[in-house]
Amino acid sequence: xxxxxxxxxxxxxxxxxxxxxxxxxxxxxxxxxxxxxxxxxxxxxxxxxxxxxxxxxxxxxxxxxxxxxxxxxxxxxxxxxxxxxxxxxxxxxxxxxxxxxxxxxxxxxxxxxxxxxxxxxxxxxxxxxxxxxxxxxxxxxxxxxxxxxxxxxxxxxxxxxxxxxxxxxxxxxxxxxxxxxxxxxxxxxxxxxxxxxxxxxxxxxxxxxxxxxxxxxxxxxxx
Numbered sequence: 590x591x592x593x594x595x596x597x598x599x600x601x602x603x604x605x606x607x608x609x610x611x612x613x614x615x616x617x618x619x620x621x622x623x624x625x626x627x628x629x630x631x632x633x634x635x636x637x638x639x640x641x642x643x644x645x646x647x648x649x650x651x652x653x654x655x656x657x658x659x660x661x662x663x664x665x666x667x668x669x670x671x672x673x674x675x676x677x678x679x680x681x682x683x684x685x686x687x688x689x690x691x692x693x694x695x696x697x698x699x700x701x702x703x704x705x706x707x708x709x710x711x712x713x714x715x716x717x718x719x720x721x722x723x724x725x726x727x728x729x730x731x732x733x734x735x736x737x738x739x740x741x742x743x744x745x746x747x748x749x750x751x752x753x754x755x756x757x758x759x760x761x762x763x764x765x766x767x768x769x770x771x772x773x774x775x776x777x778x779x780x781x782x783x784x785x786x787x788x789x790x791x792x793x794x795x796x797x798x799x800x801x802x803x804x805x806x807x808x809x810x811x812x
Contacts, residue, residue: 604628604629604649604650604715604718604719604722605628605629605630605631605647605648605649605650606623606628606629606630606631606649606650606651606652606715606718607631607633607639607643607646607649607650607651607652607653607676608620608623608630608631608632608633608651608652608653609633609635609636609639609651609652609653609654609655610652610653610654610681611634611635611636611654611657612654612704615654615681615704615705615706616632618705618706619652619681619706619711620632622706622708622711622712623652623711623715626712626715628715629649631646631647631649636653636654636655636657636658636660636665637658639651639653640660640665640668643668643669643674643676644668644673644674646674646676648675648676648722648726649676649722650676650677650678650679650715650718650719650721650722651669651676651677651678651679652679652680652681652711653678653679653680653681654680654681654682654683654684654704655680655682656682656684656685656689657684662693663692663696666678666693666696666697666698667696670696670697675722675725675729676722677699677717677718677721677722677725678697678698678699679698679699679700679702679711679714679715679718680693680698680700680701680702681701681702681703681704681706681711682701682702682703682704683703683704685701685703689701699714699717699718699721700713700714700717702714731798732798732799735795735798735799736799738783738784738785738795739784739795739796739799741783741784742779742780742783742784743776743779745766745768745776746776746779746780746783748762748766749762749766749773749776749777749780750780750792750796751796752765752766752773753777753780753789753792753793753796754793754796754797759773759774759777760773780792
């Protein structure tokens with residue numbers, strides 16, 4: 590299995606923007622501005638609808654006015670930033686003072702801009718959102734490829750690979766797993782073959798990307 594860590598760049602250029610604004614005039618202004626720059630606009634009629642459906646929404650970034658009703662803005666931002674959703678967020682609102690805006694930026698919002706929006710500022714924020722989204726998509730695609738490669742390994746082969754990531758010799762891995770050094774050599778060879786790794790450094794790179802060290806066997810705990 591050849592592990593390609595570089596996803597199709599063309600697919601990453603398709604950017605969907607979830608526009609969430611209960612102010613009809615503001616929604617149309619934002620949507621029209623984005624459409625002129627070839628973004629794909631996904632409209633949401635209310636913040637409540639978006640919070641209910643964002644977990645299953647298509648990948649993209651978000652332009653939202655969350656300061657309506659009884660919305661936990663910090664909680665919503667945390668959900669958007671979570672690995673399960675991973676949507677960059679731009680806040681466009683007439684209801685945020687300086688302190689609120691700074692807090693939202695610290696939580697990861699790309700920008701907190703007043704209404705009516707400045708289109709130039711919106712496009713600048715969308716440039717940052719596009720970059721963040723591409724980076725997140727590349728990481729996710731890499732993780733899928735890495736996980737597919739690691740899924741080929743047996744439990745014992747994963748343990749041997751984890752020992753190698755810790756810099757342990759075959760003898761040390763054998764001691765901790767209570768197996769022979771020769772058996773470790775066989776598992777190590779199997780790991781290299783299944784990961785299609787031409788060198789130990791290539792195998793370790795795959796392991797480090799997937800954070801194999803989080804899948805710890807008690808026998809491998811550092812003393």
